Amino acid sequence: MTGKSAQVRLEKLGAYPFERLKKLFSAFTPNPALDHIDAGAGEPRLPLPEFVQDTLLANISGFSKYPATRGNATLLQAIADWLKRRYGLLNIDPSTQVLTANGTREALFTIAHALVNPDADTKPYVMMPNPMYQIYYGAAVTAGAEPYLLPCVAAHDFAPVLDDVSAETWENTAFVYVCSPSNPTGWIAGRDYYARLLELADQYDFYIVADECYSEIYWQDKPLGLLEVAQSLGRNDFNRCLVMNSLSKRSALPGLRSGFIAGDASLIARFAKLRSYTGPGTPMPLQHVAAKAWSDEVHVQSHLQVYRSSLKAFFDIWGRGSIPSGSFFVWLPVENDEAFAIASYEQQAITLLPGSYLGAEDNDGSNAGSGFVRLALVDGVEKAAELAVRLKKVRV
Ligand SMILES: Cc1ncc(COP(=O)(O)O)c(C=O)c1O
Known part of the structure; x- marks a missing residue:
């Protein structure tokens, strides 16, 4: 590395996947007739475990x-x-x-x-x-x-x-x-x-x-x-x-x-x-x-049941592929991941992540994430089922 600035290293990094996605979607409008489904971020959206509030309040003086x-x-x-x-x-x-x-x-x-x-x-x-x-x-x-x-x-x-x-x-x-x-x-x-x-x-x-x-x-x-x-x-x-x-x-x-x-x-x-x-x-x-x-472990088990039911609901309707061994993600093969993400957003108001955004280019220029999209089933069973119904209608 030459020069005294870290710029060279930072330039090797692309924009973070969600920044890229924001940019990609900025030119498109989600179908206004439908509620938006966010299957992009892997952020669990389940109720707070019961002990959180009481424990926080009991120890609140610790903020000082x-x-x-x-x-x-x-x-x-x-x-x-x-x-x-x-x-x-x-x-x-x-x-x-x-x-x-x-x-x-x-x-x-x-x-x-x-x-x-x-x-x-x-x-x-x-x-x-x-x-x-x-x-x-x-x-x-x-x-x-x-x-x-x-x-x-x-x-x-x-x-x-x-x-x-x-x-x-x-x-x-x-x-x-x-x-x-x-x-x-x-x-x-x-x-x-x-x-x-x-x-x-x-x-x-x-x-x-x-x-x-x-x-x-x-x-x-x-x-x-x-x-x-x-x-x-x-x-x-x-x-x-x-x-x-x-x-x-x-x-x-x-x-x-x-x-x-x-x-x-x-x-x-x-x-x-x-x-x-x-x-x-x-x-x-x-x-x-x-x-x-x-x-x-009680709250963990109850979350697990929601994830399992969500995956099952999705695949029962989707009708192809198999439930992943672990995580709440579906790694779905598609022809062109960016085109599929845009079509899902425009036609069905769905946010999902193009797989290539999670891959890096190998020496031969290929990207192991291309040709897949990632769905995060983090919104409960009904949304997971709705996601599958809507995705089936997407046409690229
Ligand atoms: C594989 C993996 N590791 C680590 C993290 C970071 O999670 P946290 O910092 O919330 O523990 C994530 C979050 O999405 C993840 O997907």
Whole structure:
């Protein structure tokens, strides 16, 4: 890089998908005869869990204090207890192996800056699925790494393909992002996938960062977690592993901005050091709400039923394809994703996301997200059914 400005790195980043969508739609008008259905953003729109208001009010005086950056002891313990219950972990120390963050987005971004050496002789790779949650790409680029795209295609059940990566590339990899369950494809990492990645991580000396924020939204089998697989392989210290999760999807509390990062204590310490400079703590009253949310599964189960019923309602009417293994997204094949998004908006007042906006261009100019649109079924069962009815009428 030449010059002293970060402009060069920032120019490598395109506009964020929702900015692109706004621009795309600015020249079109949604059908005025219909209510708008927003299936674009992955923002759960379910009722607030009951405990939120009472817990917030009971702890409201906490707004007069600076919050602890690492997270208060009650919240850290609640997260560690949840990890033990959910994944059968024998041991996870809340004081060294868990840290809170203001949602996973922040943690997913910051971690690249803790794991990549921007001064390395050869620019390190950060691997990520393609298509992907765009934060991975932005984090890799701004941290001074080269994004390395692992294509996720139907022929491989949308698993990010590892086998085509050369030894030289692995040698130069700082870390790998895994998204399981995946936004946008719904793929879930199995035991063998994580085990293979761990083997490669040992062989080539890199780290694994698993974004598991859709872990509680699944069609049949509860998704495995990276820490659980690590433990089953005898890695009780979770060496090289970090996982991230939040209350945004599980508890339908995206506005709470509360999540965590957990795993390898030495990596957590690195992250904590960086975050003591960059990250504000989550406000104390919100940390109390978060501790409650990690300790209650009743509201999570009731959300899960809504997501499952919504997916079923959609596919019963749509009549093609199959329900994704995980997440509340439908990754729908179409001929031309931008044209389909525009037609859906104009003809049926539906907002959805062109898949190419979630992909990045590979070296050959192809984009693994092209030819798909992403629908977020976050508005309940009736809207999901209505969405399928209206989409069937879209003509490009
Ligand atoms: C795959 C994925 N990871 C992380 C996030 C960030 O969620 P939050 O910061 O609310 O935890 C999202 C949000 O849409 C997501 O889809």
